[in-house]
Amino acid sequence: MSSRSAHPPRSNGHAAGSRTTARKRAASKGGRAARERTAATRATTERPVSPRAASDNALALLHADHARVSELFARFEKLKSNGAQKANLAERICDELELHARVEEELFYASVRPQIHDDDLMDEAAVEHDSLRTLIEQIRNMKPGDAKYDATLTVLREYVKHHVKEEEDEMFPKVRQLDLDLVALGRAIKTRKRQLKGESEAHGLLGLTAFPGMMIP
Ligand SMILES: [Fe+2]
Numbered sequence: 298m299s300s301r302s303a304h305p306p307r308s309n310g311h312a313a314g315s316r317t318t319a320r321k322r323a324a325s326k327g328g329r330a331a332r333e334r335t336a337a338t339r340a341t342t343e344r345p346v347s348p349r350a351a352s353d354n355a356l357a358l359l360h361a362d363h364a365r366v367s368e369l370f371a372r373f374e375k376l377k378s379n380g381a382q383k384a385n386l387a388e389r390i391c392d393e394l395e396l397h398a399r400v401e402e403e404l405f406y407a408s409v410r411p412q413i414h415d416d417d418l419m420d421e422a423a424v425e426h427d428s429l430r431t432l433i434e435q436i437r438n439m440k441p442g443d444a445k446y447d448a449t450l451t452v453l454r455e456y457v458k459h460h461v462k463e464e465e466d467e468m469f470p471k472v473r474q475l476d477l478d479l480v481a482l483g484r485a486i487k488t489r490k491r492q493l494k495g496e497s498e499a500h501g502l503l504g505l506t507a508f509p510g511m512m513i514p
């Protein structure tokens with residue numbers, strides 16, 4: 298599975314060094330491109346944020362994904378029988394996690410990594426995604442009632458909880474300090490999710506099952 302097939306939004310594609318250079322150029326020469334970037338940054342940090350823009354903020358979107366998966370896990374825990382409902386819910390959890398991890402890697406992590414200057418944090422998150430995928434693959438090869446089926450879902454839930462806590466408590470606060478257009482990034486994430494979901498429905502890619510109830514904000 299390629300995780301580098303899409304590019305981060307243009308406003309996020311500048312390395313820290315070139316951004317610094319651009320800022321200096323704007324200050325000294327008043328370059329148009331640099332002024333536009335500066336204005337875009339001000340737009341996200343100083344103006345009142347519209348409800349629409351707030352809901353498109355990348356961190357809000359990723360948080361909403363985290364909350365949705367947490368709610369799905371809670372519903373799964375309450376199921377008593379090993380019927381189709383349980384299999385469907387597990388499949389939806391796997392789909393949501395797979396899609397979420399992919400857009401994080403392609404767009405969010407790719408935009409954040411050049412600026413955050415914390416390779417350990419970013420590497421750890423990427424490795425955790427790989428581990429999550431291993432668990433997801435195991436679950437996809439099992440069915441409710443199989444030995445260790447429920448236990449594997451429980452381990453996945455705990456693993457996701459740990460990973461989400463690190464993202465929300467450690468990574469997100471650092472991201473808020475960066476010079477990133479989080480609304481543009483959020484809109485790119487939405488677009489990419491729709492695209493991937495469309496591809497999965499057409500070609501069965503990603504391992505997604507095109508679960509009919511799957512929500513893409
Ligand atoms: Fe993640």
Ligand SMILES: [Fe+2]
Nearest residue numbers: 359401461464
């Ligand atoms: Fe996440």
